Structure formats: C-alpha cells, structure tokens
Amino acid sequence: MTKKWTAEKITLGVCYYPEHWPEELWEDDFQRMKELGFTYVRMGEFAWTIFEPEEGIYSFDLFDWAIEKAHNLGLKTVLGTPTATPPAWLTHKYPDVLNVSQSGIPYQHGARRHYNYNSENYRRLSSVIVTEMAKHYNTNPGVVGWQIDNELNCEIDVFYSEADHLAFRKWAKEKYKTLDHLNKAWGTVFWNQTYTSWDQVYLTRTTVPNSPNPHQMLDEKRFISDSAISYAKMQGDIIRKYTNNQWVTTNGMFKHLDNHKLTNEVLDFYAYDSYPNFGRVLEDKSEKPLRDRKWSWNLSVVRSISPNFAIFEQQSGPGGWVTRLEQPSPNPGQLRLWTYQSIAHGADLVMYFRWRTATKGTEIYWHGINDYHNLPNRRIKEVEQVSKEIQLIGEKIVGASYQAEIAIVNNYDNEWDGEFDKWSGPFTSISKDAWFKALQYNHVPVDAYNLNRNSNVEEMKKYKVLVYSHAAIVSEQTADLLKEYVNQGGQLILGCRTGYKDETGQTYMKAFPGYLAELTGITVEDFTREAPFEATPKIIYQEKTEIKTTNFYEVLKIEADNAEVLGKYSDCYFEGKPGLVKRKYGEGTCYYFGGVFTIELAEKLIEETQINDYKNNFDLPESVELSIRKKEEKDFVFLLNYSNQPQEIDVKQEMTDILTGEKVYQKVSLKGYDVLVLE
Amino acid sequence: MTKKWTAEKITLGVCYYPEHWPEELWEDDFQRMKELGFTYVRMGEFAWTIFEPEEGIYSFDLFDWAIEKAHNLGLKTVLGTPTATPPAWLTHKYPDVLNVSQSGIPYQHGARRHYNYNSENYRRLSSVIVTEMAKHYNTNPGVVGWQIDNELNCEIDVFYSEADHLAFRKWAKEKYKTLDHLNKAWGTVFWNQTYTSWDQVYLTRTTVPNSPNPHQMLDEKRFISDSAISYAKMQGDIIRKYTNNQWVTTNGMFKHLDNHKLTNEVLDFYAYDSYPNFGRVLEDKSEKPLRDRKWSWNLSVVRSISPNFAIFEQQSGPGGWVTRLEQPSPNPGQLRLWTYQSIAHGADLVMYFRWRTATKGTEIYWHGINDYHNLPNRRIKEVEQVSKEIQLIGEKIVGASYQAEIAIVNNYDNEWDGEFDKWSGPFTSISKDAWFKALQYNHVPVDAYNLNRNSNVEEMKKYKVLVYSHAAIVSEQTADLLKEYVNQGGQLILGCRTGYKDETGQTYMKAFPGYLAELTGITVEDFTREAPFEATPKIIYQEKTEIKTTNFYEVLKIEADNAEVLGKYSDCYFEGKPGLVKRKYGEGTCYYFGGVFTIELAEKLIEETQINDYKNNFDLPESVELSIRKKEEKDFVFLLNYSNQPQEIDVKQEMTDILTGEKVYQKVSLKGYDVLVLE
C-alpha cells in the first residue's frame, strides 16, 4: 500500500495535547490509553512556541518526556510539525508571513492558519523548526511517523499576501513563458484585460462587481494547490533527509488542493479527519438527505488517494467552536457506528480527536472521548467496546480492499472551474449527490475515481461503470481516454454540460459535447436552464416512466445510427425530443443525459447497467449501508445501520459475524446504530 | 427627432467583436450579417489596448480592416470609445484612475468599469484616445456614429476615489459658494456636523452605523450624475470637434445619472440595452408580476428621453455571467416578441447583443444569436424571420410616435432622495409598479414623464392624466406648475408622502402636502406606517368597495369646500376618516390618496378618469400588451402576447395585418409569444 506504513493490524489511537494539561496527569492519561487498547497517539502540532520559545532557541523537554512516557507504555507517537500555528513572536517580527484577504486585510495572530505558503520568511522559519525537530526525533523509538502541518487549506483556502501575488506571477511565467500565451489562456482580449508587462499580473483582486476573470481564477486555484504542495514538500524533504524509518503524511481534505498530487509527491499515505456529526446539523435541502452517512462519500474520495488510509481525527463527541459549527452529542452507538464507517471504507488506523475536551480556547466544545472533568462517561465506554472489537478483528481485515464496480469520477480542474461557474459546478454536486444516494440506498458499493493526467484505461477498466456527470472541461486527450474505456467494454454515464470547455476554461467552437460527440453519438441542438417561476419539463423514460427533472435541459440530436433514445422530454417546448441517449461503442456503452441527475433517474441507470450483484446475497433496508473489504479472496461485509430504529436484514447465504463468532443466516435484526461485520 | 440620426426605416443590427475571433472568420461573419438583412454593426468598445497597445502608440489596422469589410457589404459601423475598460498598462501606471469603495478599497484591473470620472489622469488619457480615434475615423464612410464609453454607471454607481472627494468639494463650493450655505443645505447643525473649513468636506464616508447625512447623500448623487455627464461631454465634444456627419450617443440606463440632461447636453439621441429575459429570473414578490413585460416600462422611460430611440443591445439568447445573473434560453418566439416590444415602444433601430457567444471571459454565458460553435440554431432562424418582417414594415413605421394619454411621472431628485429614504422611496416603486400593471392589464398605453426644471404646462397637457405617486420633494415652483396643469384641465393623481420636503431633502415646517395643500384641498391630520405584526386598514371606495391597503396611511382633513371624499378608511383607529379625496380645481381635477397604490385602486382611478378609449376598438386578454405608434394620422397597433398560450382577441373594426397583408376582423387567435401589427 504505502512505502513505509505497513500496518500489521487495524488499530485505534487518539490525539493528545500534553501541553494543555498538568504534567501530573500525563502518566495516568497514557496509562488509560493503553488500557483502552490504543496503539497510536498524535502529538505536537500547534506546539511551535513550546519547541521554539524564542527565535533560534529550541526546547524539546516537554515532548521528549511525553513521548518517552507513551513509548514506555507501548504507544506509538505520530508527531506533528507545528507550522499550522506560527508563534506570536514570529508573526509579530515577520508580518509578511500572514495571509491577507483579497481586499488587503491581513489575518492576524489569534486563531490558526493565518500564514501564507509563499512568504520567504515563513518558508525559512518553517524549514528551521522542521529541521530541528527531525534532527531531534529522527532516532526516537517512540516516534513512528510525522504529520506535516495540520489540515492544509482548512478554514481558509485563498491567499492574497504580497508574497502570493509575486509567487503567482512567477508561477504564471513558468507556465506560460510569454505574455502572449498567458493572454490567450486567460482570454484577456475580452473586456480589454490584455497584459503588456509581467508586473501587471496579479492573483485576482477586488473587481467591479466581484467578478474576476474566470480563467485566471482557475489558474489561481491551480497555483494555490501547487503552493501548498510545494510547502508540504519542503517539510517532507527535510523529514526524509533526517529520518529513516518514520513515515510522512498529513491530514486533509480541503479545497483548492490536489490531494492526489500531494500524496504522490510528498506523502507515504493519506490521512483524513472524519466528523460525520456535521451531517446532523448542516442544512441539506436535497431529496432524502444522507446526514452522517454522507461521510461515506468523503471516505470514498480519501480511498481514491490512499486505498488504505488512516483517520487522524475521528469524531469523539459533541462538537463545535465557541461561536459556530455546534453539534449535538452522538447518540449512544453513533461513535461506534462512525468508527466502523471509517474502517468499512478502508481505514486501517483510527485516532479519536481528542483524548480530553479542551478547557480553554476556541475549541472547548469539540469534545474528546473524556470530558473536562475526566470522570467516566458513556463515550469512553463505547470507545472501549469498539477497541475490544477491533483488537479481535483488526489483524484479519487490515489491508483489505474496498470492493466497488462503479465509480463516480472526480477531476480537480472541473472541481475548481465549477466552483466559480454557475453553469456547470452546481450541477456536478447535485448529480454526484443523487448518484451516491441512489447507490447507497440500493446497496451498490461505489468508489470515487480521480481522473487526471496519469489516468489510464487499465486503471479505469477496474470499474464496469464510470459516472462523470457534468465535466465541462474535457481535453481531446481525456476524450480519447474515455472513448478507449468504453471501447474496451466500459459503461460511461455523462450528464449535460459535458465537454464544452478546454483546459483554460474557455469554450470550444464545437457542437457540445465537444470531443465526446463522436463517442456519445449525439450533439446538443438546443438547451436551456430551468426558469425559476415556470413549469419544469419531465423525462419519459423508456416511453413509460415519467421522471421529474431540474436545473438544465439539453435537447439532443441523434448523430450516430446506433444511438438509442432512452428518454424523451415532455411538458415543454421541446416536447418529444431526446433527453437521454444510449449508444454502444466498441465493447461498451455510453449514456448521455441532457440534464442533471436525480435519485430516480440514477436508479433507472443502475438497473440498466446491471451492476448491483449483491442483491442475491442480502436483502437490506434503505438505512443500512453495505460495504465490502476483500483480502486474499475473502470478503468482509460491513452492514451499518444509520437509523436509530432496529432494521430487519436478510442474509441469503450463511455467514459468520466476526465480532461474535456466531453464524448468521436469513432474518437478522440490527439494532439502532448497530454494526454487523460478516465474513 | 434628433439632430443627425435620421433613420429612413426601422432596421436591425448586431454587436460584433472582431478582436475576439480569428481574422479568417470576419468576412464570413459580415457576409452572414448582410444575408440576415442587418444594416448596423457595433464595434470597438472594450478595445482600448488594441487601439493603444502602449501609452502613446496607436494602432488602427484591426478595426480599419473590419470596418472596411463591413462597409463593403453595406453594413454601417457604430464605433464605441473604449473607455469602459482601461488597459492594464494604464491602471498599473496611474492607479489614481481607479474607482474606490467607500471604505477605501480600490477596484482593480480584471473586470470592467473600475475607473472614476474625476481623475485628471483618466480624463487626459481618455481625451487622448478619443481624439486619436475621432481624427482617424472622422471621414471613414463606414462609420456612421459613435457610442461614448459603455453603460455609464453600470455595475457600480458610487465613486469614492481621492479624485472624487476633491471634485465633490469643488462641486459643493461652486454650488453653495459659502460653508454657511452648505451647512444649511445639509442641515449640519443636526448631530454637530457643521463644517468650519472646506477641507473637512468629503463625499459620504464610513460612518457609525452606516448612516451618512441624507442631504449630503442627495448631493452626492447629483454630483455623480454631473461627473458622468461631464466625462461623457468631454468625449462628445472631441468627437464633434473632429467629425461632421457622425452622430453621438451612448447606451444606458443606470442609476445616479440624469439621462435626460446627459442626452440634452451631450447626445444626438439615446440608446438602450434591453434584456427582458432578466424578468424571468429576478425575484418579484409583487402581485401579478409582469416578468419580461416589465421591460415595457423601461422602454417607456427611454422614450421619455428620446421619443424614438435605438436598442444597442437586444437580448439574443440565454444570459448570465460565469457567476451570476443566470437566465434560461428564450422560448421559441420570445426573441421575436422582445424585438417587437422594443419597436412597439419607439425603437427605430435594434442591434442584437451579440453576434456570437464569447468563448472566453466573464460573459461566456451571455449568448449571442450564434452559438460558440457557429452552427445554425433556432435563434438565428427566429432573427431571420424578424428581419424579413422588419424589412417589410420598417419604412412604414419609422419615426412613428407612441401614443399615450396618461403618464407616470419620474423625477431624479425624488428618485435619488428616495433611494436612501425608507419613508418615501420604497412607496414610489410600489405605486409605479401597481399603476403600470393596472394600465398594462387594462390596455391603456402609458408614457413616463420626466418632471424637471425645464418642464412646462404645454408639454404636460399632452397627457389627460399624470400620476405622481409619492413625490416627497416638491418645490414651490413645481407645485405651481402642477397647479397650472390641473387648472388648465389636467387630472393629477398624488399619493401619500407628497410635498413634505424641499430640494435639499429637508422637511418643510408646513402641513403636508406642503405647497400642494392648496391644490389638493386637503391636509394630512395624522399618519402612520403599517405595523408589521398588526392588522392593516382598508379603504372603502365610493362607500361600496372594500380595497386592501399596504405600507402607509395618511388621515386626510378636508380643507376645501369642493373636496369630495372618494374613499374612507376602515378597520383601524382612524375608521371612517377620509383616505382618498377628489378635488376639482380650475378646468381639471386633483386626486389625493393618503396611501400607497395597489393595482385594484389604480384600476378604480383609471375608470374614474376615463382614459381608456381603446376599449371600443379591441377586446384583449390580460396577457396581451397593446401599443400604438402613430405617423401622419395613421395608427400602427402592436398586439404582443407575453403568454406561452394562444390568446383570443377581438378586433372590433376591420384592420390590416401589415406582416401578412391580410384583413383582420373580430375574433383572432394569437399564438403563444406571437405578435400582431395592425394598421
């Protein structure tokens, strides 16, 4: 799986901040972690001032001591580099290290992540502290790995300091070589934006009325990602230079960052911070919201980066900052459920965030497994149970791969371009959501597949079906790849707004879907958005079923002889025109839908593409998630009940509950929030 | 109509940006315009860097070539001065040219309209480029007229650069001569705002809590208007100095700009950019919203500036920027309908925006009549049909005048004062909307009438009825004018909040409605706003009909013997008191309503004032608009169906459909979005 991280079994751990607590608590804290069966403890991120109380003065005593105490009890330490929170002495002496808002207001000391990636001072000072730490801990037997910084691009994912503007100019120069190329790529002839000298080039700035050049904006996000990666690489390189057996990772997953590239270039594997409790409080006006279960999609995306991964922060209780993000306590059973959700999706290490609720600062309501008062509570008891179970099954399952025959395609260019573009971006998230729900509610395991410059047909052929809903940007090369995937037997599902842009985010002078017209066998003859105060069209599927539609409508024109109309529009001026077309191409099939997907339509296409082969094994109610991890030809089946009510399931062949060792066959009842792991 | 613009027939045209496209497309593009029957093409605005790639270096090749190509095919070029989008080299070298937010944040290069009107550098550099262009194109036979800048005050209509503050100080000094006069006009004795030195005087600035002096704010808007006009005049004067037969205009209509004064002082006629499609997506919570038909009011206001005008940008398809304003595609028939909407209201030239959808930049979703791909589409076909029809009827109708017996009164002082004043401004827009709807739905053609210092009774007498709903500011002179209008036979309709302010926006120490008390025959004895959580009063009209009310209530006290109570309040503490009073004065009548107008009440007053004399000619359903243009005693009747459903109309006398030549009598069915032009 990864270069240096070879887990021998799935284990648990916890995030711990010894510096927050009186020294006299440490021994007992580590002792209790041990007793809980934890193996890993994460420490050190956010502790720069402790490591370097004054510029150039270093102090390792506190963590040396803590790491040693942990080590003596058999706990492995993951050490964080402390760069997410620069010291007050640093930002005060070097204000150029601060991140700055687009309109020029610097973000000051007082919270976290207020630095920028491109300040020379910050790079230098970061490099110094990481070097000192790496040199100090390189042979420490307690330290098994490193976390670079903390949650890159969290809280804020745009950067407009002077250093960023200058670095962007340099980045653009390297990318485009000449201003002429840059002017072409950014379409600056529109609205007279042509640059005639490099010193006129900036990151997007305050414009009238807050509508910067969209192609520049796309490059800005590529630049932010590159900046973060290069900053992380600087740290990773230092750690690798001074250490041998300690692995390197960081914890994500935030916007404007190509986590795949980051992982390839800098990390041994990828770690994620999983907070499904957000799902209980975030507004979700979509049909049949998934709530906490939505995190299964996030975990699927993480899996596309590292097939097996670690959770560095697993929700431990009620959550929230002092002023925002307030979440209730997990109901009894939910902490356990969410831990299994992580493991079911590929996590081989889960660390709870955090050992004990902070008694001070912005996060006093991000509760740990222990409360402020340190007295026993039900969360600790629940974690204790999980820990015992994981000790039982952890060795068996470790390294097993998640099984999926269908993948929803992600692509950074389209994600970043779509974030700004109301004519494609919003449709992508609606359709992904509809597809993921349809697959979840029908118990079809699904992967995320990241399409990028390194993608190849071999990799893609792993999936019988790929859903790439509204990929505005499709280069000729990508179109060829997708054609070849279908040609070799793949089933590709596309939605409206596909293929009309090139990699600069400019539109082709071609009929939609651009380079994919040949594969799809259609072109788009007319299109319109949903008019907010007018009736919406419907799709008549297979001449029978009337399906509601939303958002966008492309009227398709059949261009290929073998293109088959699966759905026609109704109740609109393009009544009777094709809206959903299937076309066999080589060994495979391509489906083009001229609209935005709904759960109902996705379900039709799930049937059509015949990927649900677990229906024969289980009969499952909607609120139960099915995940399967496979190792050496053995399937481990996770059945997770997200409802607070008992659910009846039907296991059609005899299997074994590996948590109890009991045989399971036919009707079984799964309690509210309960979990079943079968083999 | 105008000095130099004498259209021989109504014609069509298109906006074209040759610089966006490969040169090899131009010939074909112009050829196709020609084939479509277009006569005009607009070019050049937004092309400053092409005309002046470096400061002082000029280049006309591109446009020389394009204009010549167009000319050779018989297309007349309207040339835009390119000042709406300064070059990067300019804003980078002269940052003082930038507009700045009230709190001091400059608007940077990257979009458009980020300059200010008062920077000396910008005036100088604008004057140089306009001079160079005027000198270069003054005898070019292809160039028939000029568009100054583009959409003055669009996107942003406030200006707070250093140059603006200084110019405002100068403007105030010229207006008030002494600080004592300024202090009086701005009521600075309130809250100790008294200025004791001119250098303390600024445009409004950031205040606690965002509530600047309202009288200063009113002057600020007058200043912004004067700044824009003086900037446009600077350009107009240059063009006129160097050219002979080319007319000068600009395209509007945006806030904080006295378009009438602008037109009188600078332009040959006024041009408008018409986007009725906005009406389909903008939130409109009012009763019976007009949607796209609302643009008929905008066109009426344009007509009050230029009785016959041009549309320089007529919606051509789906619209929207990358990030906002997203609109669906016009339904089949709507592009045609909207073109006739413009013509029915007085347009003698209509140019579509734009020839081809931009493939780059912020406006890639402001679709042209051609798509990115340049392949045939239904919009082109629809424009083709319109073009053939206009070629048929354009000569007949050109120059004909819109006919209306009633006008809704506009006044810049009240518009600007009311924008900031929650005790009059919001009522004005509600009442205008109600009146316009009542008139539209009852097929009573209506004008906008701009009341200003040049207004006179002769001009006003053209209208049997004037509706001036909530004119807070009424000077003694204006009051005299309105009295004389009524005295000579006019019917004047006033609403609550009339006449209580002078021209500084300060209140009179007089009973309401101030100088209009004599004419109206009433004073206001008590008043109140609608209390949001309490029941609203009703008006009992003519002792019979109960009419709902909203927003504001003035209890009227009868002061003149011949004042007649038409409506009394009910269901409130002022139960039975007069709310609507009619008073004969001289040859005419004045109606005073102590509230805010509703459609229902406006309909009662339409009956009362007996202006609907087309009822004998037609029987029309609500969704059909009636407009009449008259030339040499001949009426051209436009019937426009804004509904997507067929509508039955009844033509009571035989007429001729001038698009088909067929006779029309009695029942006729008008298809969805269809248009009938009768004579």
Added chain:
Amino acid sequence: MTKKWTAEKITLGVCYYPEHWPEELWEDDFQRMKELGFTYVRMGEFAWTIFEPEEGIYSFDLFDWAIEKAHNLGLKTVLGTPTATPPAWLTHKYPDVLNVSQSGIPYQHGARRHYNYNSENYRRLSSVIVTEMAKHYNTNPGVVGWQIDNELNCEIDVFYSEADHLAFRKWAKEKYKTLDHLNKAWGTVFWNQTYTSWDQVYLTRTTVPNSPNPHQMLDEKRFISDSAISYAKMQGDIIRKYTNNQWVTTNGMFKHLDNHKLTNEVLDFYAYDSYPNFGRVLEDKSEKPLRDRKWSWNLSVVRSISPNFAIFEQQSGPGGWVTRLEQPSPNPGQLRLWTYQSIAHGADLVMYFRWRTATKGTEIYWHGINDYHNLPNRRIKEVEQVSKEIQLIGEKIVGASYQAEIAIVNNYDNEWDGEFDKWSGPFTSISKDAWFKALQYNHVPVDAYNLNRNSNVEEMKKYKVLVYSHAAIVSEQTADLLKEYVNQGGQLILGCRTGYKDETGQTYMKAFPGYLAELTGITVEDFTREAPFEATPKIIYQEKTEIKTTNFYEVLKIEADNAEVLGKYSDCYFEGKPGLVKRKYGEGTCYYFGGVFTIELAEKLIEETQINDYKNNFDLPESVELSIRKKEEKDFVFLLNYSNQPQEIDVKQEMTDILTGEKVYQKVSLKGYDVLVLE
C-alpha cells in the same frame, strides 16, 4: 435614592434642541412646554461646535439665552456634555480620535459616536470642553443637572483604534502583571497563541475565520466597559469639581458596559431612553411575543441600577432614521400607556424625546410630540392629558418602590461571555424571555437582580425566588453566596449549562454544575444539544404533564439523598432520566433544570414556589400588566392594558382610582391601551 437628585414629585419634561430652530420660536416653544405642565428640559448634547466653534474659542450665548428663557418660565435645564459628536474641525485635525473597525477602517465624521474612549487627544479635548461648560454653568440657576455624553456604547460597542489597542495592552498588564498570568488566563497554550512579549498583545484582530480567542474576547468587553466608565468618570469628576448643586447622570442602556459600576463610580442616578415602539416592528419569533410590553423588562433592569430613575427620552411618536428602524405612529393611547409603563416601573421623571420632529438630518422620522409643522396634533393632546394626570398624582407616588418577590438574575461576566458563546449565551436570553413572559402573563411583579462582586445575602434575601438560568461562569465565591442564599431560605432556580466555567471563561475540570454541585444535589451525567433535524425530547413534569423542550438537554444524576425528581425526560435515548430536580438545602430550596426554560415550565415553577400573592387581590386578563409601587406602607397599583381591545378586570377589594378619585370594586372594564392607577 440618590445623592443630589431628590424629586419632590414625579414630573414630565422634554428634549429640546434650540440650535435647530429659528430663535424666534424659542420663547413660544418654552411657553408651550410650560403650559403643558412640563418641568424639565434637556438641551446641549450634540452642540459642541456651537460651544466651541474653533479649537479654544468658546461661545455660550445661544444656550445662555435658551436656558434663561426656560428658567424664566420655571423650566429646569438638564445640560448634556456634547462629546457624543465631535466637531468636524476636531476629527479632521486629530484623526486618532476616531473609532476604527476591527479590520482597520476608521469611522469618519458624518453621523455620531465615531470617537474612541482612549485617544489622548480626545480625552484632552473632551476634558477642556467639559471644564469650560462646567465653569460657565456651575452657578446658573436654570441648570439643575448634567447628562454626560449621550448613550455611551450606542450604535457601536467595539473599539479598535490604535489608542484602544495600546490602552488594552496597558489594561492587561495592570490586570495580569506578568505575561505568564495573561497566557494562563487566555489559555494561549491552545493553538499556540502564547505571548512572549507585551507588544504582541492586542485587542482581538481579524483572524481566520473570524474566531478570536474567547477568553481574550471576554477581557476585551471588560476593557471596553472600563474604558467607557473611565471616560465618563473623567467628565463626572470635572463637573463635580466645578459645580455644587447640580447632579450628574447619563442615559443608557447599551452593551459592553457595566452600568451598575458606572452608576456607582460616576453618577448620582441612572437615566434611560425608553422606546417601546421598537417592540412593534422588531422580529420576534418567540412564543407569545410581548412586543412593546417587553420594555418592562428593560425598565426592570434599569431599576436594578437606580431603584428610582429618570427617563431622559420617552418615545413621542412614529420613529426611525432615514434608512432604518422605521416604526408606525403609536396608536391613540399608547404614548400615555408607555409613559405609565415607565412610571409604574420606577421612573420619577419622564422627558419626551423630542419637542419637535427634526426637519433635517438622519432622524427626521424620529417624531417629536410636535410635528414639523408645529400645528396641533393628537400626540400633543395625549401628552397634555398625561401631564394633567401626573400633576395630580406625582407627589403622592414619587419615590415609591417597585414591589417584587422574585428576581431574574443578571451578571455582566455571563452576559459578555455568553454573547460570543453559542453553548450558553443564546439559552440565557431564551430563558429570561420565557420567565419574564410567564411572570408578566401571570401578573407576578419581577425585578432584575444584578449579581456582582458586591452582592450579599442580605440584599438577595429580599427575594423569595431568584432565577439564574444558565450561568456558565460561577466562581467558588459566587457559588458560596448562592448556597448561603438558599441556606437562609431562598429559592434558587437554575438551568442547564450552569457553573462550568471560571471567571476567565475557561472550563473547570469538575463535574457540572461545578461549585454548585453540592447545593443542587445533582451532577450532569450526559448532555446534548438539540439536533436540528431530529425529534425533540419532552419533560414529564410531576409524572403527569408533558412539557415541550428546546435547545439543550442535561441528563441529571442524583447525588444528594434529598434531591427530588420533579421532571423526567421522555421520547429520547435518555428516556426516564431526571431532567428537573428539586432539593431542599438549609431553610430554602434549589431547583435545577437540565434544559432551557419555556413559558410553560416557568409557570409550573411559579406555582411550585408559591410567589403569586396578588391573585387574591385581582383577577386580570393576560394582556394587562400589574405593577405595584409602595411608599410608606401604601401600595400604588398600576394596571396597564397593552391590548387595543377593552379588558375586563376584577378588583377583589375596594380600591380608589387616583386619577379620577372614584371607588373601584369588582368588575371594571379597561379600554384599549388604558391605564388604571389604584391605591
């Protein structure tokens, strides 16, 4: 009551701005005030430029004249120091006096309250003008008292000028002596915020993502309060130094200001500006909103500062600035009702704001008792009636004390901490609102009690019941005080989230409710917030009544033998667990509710604590407020009808209507908005 303010009878007065009006109006204005029976007139605040037209040049003529005219007619002048609105010459010459937004944008001249309390220049210039005024008016027989500034902390209650940052650093240094103490108090070890040098210490600044350190934020509010008090004290000291018989006060009551400390350290008594009309327009989504009657709570808080107080601004008509806060006209009777509301709650002087509606400036819609036009109106008539009545009863009631057996507890630390903390602050306002409504609707007079470092049991014992709903911050000392209160017979009612924080706002490492666990006889064994999309639990009160709950749930664990479960949870995972516990302690009782109070639950506890002893005297409908002021063993009973409908009341013992002298017994009808004062 107060040192120098000994009212001989309750009287009325009015705020007057002679500088706004032509001199020729003054005599008549004062004459009419006299005729209306007014005794007091407030003048001078906002007139700095008149007193000091240029720096160091003073001019007292205008006010000398006005004060003399008033005095000659027997009107007593309250003089305002004019520091709420610095002159243009001042802010222009000394821009450091301006307040500044957190992100660094200065608030400029043009409105009011744009200065900061800590600028040395502003302190010096304020001190000079106050000294000059005090010296000039110290023996003026017309001037009876002073108002310092105007509405401290109104409009804006945060301050981030350079002077404030520096003063805060000094304040923190004085408070904490060492950085180590400050670091501990602010919990800076969290997120590496540790300060290593004093010059790194600022007020909160712009952070990512707008979440400053909460403990620093709490200190920031304490600092703002101290700054305002020290600024007011500077003025008060000057006035006292130069005057003898003139009292000193200011008018409040705004946020981030310890009005009790201010009054103790600086004022002779406290004055309030009462605008119940706001209650008619402010959004209030709570159950059974109180609207204008909500102001009775504000008046109760004022009473906790000064048992008898003055109203310096009593609503006089429709209200609103040009751009916001727009309110309808008071209905006939409401001005009178609201005046009695003030008096019923302890006001011994009521001044109407203002004499005449301003004809200029931001407040042209804050109507005075006279309209712009100065003609008679119904408001004047109503005030005339009130004035006659007050002249009749004013001597009898003056100085009488409001009677209440229950108090709702206020505490500045918790108010300031809770403002920022979503896990306690919002619950406090919801519960106070519920309690106040339950008490109002059940006719139980209630006080506000301010708990602070000077509180003592003697003072608290005045109340049979104290309700301290969600006091997050409870020090050991406060806990002891509350225990002693109960021990001596008090009944204390606590809600969830009690006692878990210390005075820095950090959490204790103790079971909840911290130092109050002993008194309450419970600890909190589990808790959760309301999950927005899930069902809410219920409380079963006394095993019988099902009561709805909201927001927060603490599962209580019985720790004391005599703790009695009054309510259990239902419909949740903690079904059947205690949620409401009663515990006898010493002579008294403590009630702990693990949730947020509703009207319904508060009503149950009102019954339980048996405080409603007026039920035997009156039978009152919900919309009538009962207030009682007592003097020398005589009760003055105010019955105020907030409804516009007549209300039937039942007076169970014969009493006298002191406004009419008539006997009142058994059924009486109170007209809409009417008032009955009985003895």
